[in-house]
Amino acid sequence: xxxxxxxxxxxxxxxxxxxxxxxxxxxxxxxxxxxxxxxxxxxxxxxxxxxxxxxxxxxxxxxxxxxxxxxxxxxxx
Numbered sequence: 684x685x686x687x688x689x690x691x692x693x694x695x696x697x698x699x700x701x702x703x704x705x706x707x708x709x710x711x712x713x714x715x716x717x718x719x720x721x722x723x724x725x726x727x728x729x730x731x732x733x734x735x736x737x738x739x740x741x742x743x744x745x746x747x748x749x750x751x752x753x754x755x756x757x758x759x760x
Contacts, residue, residue: 692751694744695721698736 696718703713716730718739730736 692747694747696740697721697725 699717699719701715703715705712713731714733716733716736718728718730718736720726720728720743728739730739
C-alpha cells in the first residue's frame with residue numbers, strides 16, 4: 684500500500700468544566716474538568732485542575748501519534 688503524504692488523524696473529545704464556589708471566605712474558587720474520549724465508547728476521565736487535564740491530553744495525543752506512526756511504518760514495509 685502506498686504511503687499517503689499527509690494522512691489525517693484525529694480524535695474527538697468533549698471537555699466539561701464546572702465551577703465550585705468556595706466553602707469559606709478565605710478559600711479560592713475551584714474548577715473541575717471531565718474529558719470524554721468520543722472514539723473510546725465515551726470513556727470519562729475527571730481532573731481536579733486544568734494542569735492535570737492538559738498533562739493527560741498531551742500523553743493521550745502523543746500515544747495516538749505514536750500508534751499512527753507505527754501503522755504508517757508498517758504500511759511502507
